[in-house]
Amino acid sequence: MIDFGYGLTPSATLKIENVQNPRFEALHELEPDVVKCIACGSCTASCSAGCFTEMSLRRVILSLQRGREKETLPMLRHCMLCGKCQLVCPRGINTRHLILSIGKVYGLNEEDGR
């Protein structure tokens, strides 16, 4: 092997089809609408908590799909279940129900703020 003084950097590509994500599959079973999300961000833009905290439902859904639960679930404790996101969702997702379902499947507890 020749040392050229530079080299390949590892790819940051994540192949979702190769990710084993049983908890998200369980969430999908309980809440089929979760895969309807097109990540448009309307929920995040209208979020009452989003202005003051890290809460972003768009990021929550994307991150759960990618198996990044640890950094995602603490966001949800800022949600006040006001339901504004449900009013603006162009895909008609019942976002409040979705957030409660995430709590059930991923086991959000008192420590997480619920």
Added chain:
Amino acid sequence: MIYQGKQRIWSEYQKEIPTDHWFYVRSCIRQSFFPASEKTFLEILRDRLGKDIYETPSHTTCGGIAYHSEAIPQETMMTIIARQFALMTEAGYENYVCSCITSFGLYSEVIEDWREFPELEAKIRENLWKATKREFKIPTYLAHASDLVYKFRNEIAEQAKFRLVNQQTGKPLRVVEHIGCHYAKMFPSKGVGGAEYPYVLAGMVESWGGEVIDYPERRHCCGFGFRQYLVKANRGYSVSNTHKKFESMEPFEPDMIITNCPGCPYFLDRWQYVIAEQTGKTYGKDGYGIPVFTYEEVAGLVLGYDPWDLGLQTHQVAVEPLLDKMGIPYNPEDKYKGVDGKQLQRPEFPMNIKCC
């Protein structure tokens, strides 16, 4: 989507290309990387298609590499380009065609800037007059050389001696088409098919009998990116970009790559050697790489030019597997002979990628 609807939408992505009387400007780097490409282009247009195409030895660089590397300011680049337009005006032409994608992007950018800011154009006119006592007209029509080959692709197909078809299996060759970023990503309306459906190379491949491969990273940059390569500390980004493309296209088993930019064929070709020497991996069959061509070289092969007259011996990745597939005769003894038939020095061969 209904067919008529598709046709209507597609009509918005068409580009009108004049058929004759062109002022041609060469690329700085293509003449050393792919020495016969521009010569072949001129020969095809003048001798095979009988077109009027003029070039002048007074033409210089457009300043693109220095501009994109932030080595010269915008005004300097614009004044250089104003001088090229002055050469065209003096020669009595109105249609301007350039060989280089970077130049094409830059010319489009300059013309658009001048349209938006007429005071800037006035200043550049003054700069040019002070420096060279020249005046210029903005070209009525600006094209990239691949636009012209695209325009005449069917005429070339009519004169074809070989087609992009595997002679052993009778199936179309599987072709990766890679379009330079500065062709239509900056000014989509200036390219055939725009930025969304660039068709300039796909049209050639289809006319000449090949099959275009659609793979996930099809529109990804080749990896040149100017400072990504020019600054050695960044060079890993460049090769990683190219690596990403090859990893993406590999499962589709391409027979060849066709490009329309000076940098893309160079980097897609040379980085295959670097990747092979660093990781031991090659992307063609039996230890070979995937041969990479400019569109003029492919047009030349289709028209029956001798591969060594097309300068294919200057490629890093061996082209012989593709010539065998297309059934193009060649003499391996002549590969490293000069124009006068004298044997040139043979190159040193790499360890991990076969070069015949």
